[in-house]
Amino acid sequence: MNILLIIVAVIAVILLLTGGFVQAVNWLLWVGIVLALFAIIVWIVRAISGRNRV
Template sequence: MGTLFIILIVVGIVLLLLGVFVEAVKFLLWLGLVILVIAIIAWLLRSIRSKS
């Protein structure tokens, strides 16, 4: 019974850490997409202004 309890604790901790890691990756993915869109808009504005 003791080893089953230890295995359940370890599995629970691993799943908790994995959940936190996945949420962090999701946040960083959205942050990267926002930065990419801002960079594209800035590049377009700069290229439009330099032509005129």
Template sequence: MNILVAIIAIVAIILLFTGGFVQSLNFLLWVGVVLLVIALIVWLLRFLGGKKTV
């Protein structure tokens, strides 16, 4: 009986860490998408505005 409780506790801890890891990866994915959009906007503004060097 004690072995069963220990196995359940270990599985619960592993699932807890896995769930937190997946949520943090999901958050980082959205941060990456937002940074990519910001970089594209800045690049477009520089490209369209252009620095006209003589």
């Protein structure tokens, strides 16, 4: 019976960590999309305004 409890505990910890990593990656994906859109908007504004500074 102890082996079964250890196996269940290990599986529970693995599932818990996997769920946390998936949520973190999902959040980082949205942050990346927002930053990419911000960079595109800034690039368009600079192209329209004619500034050539880097």
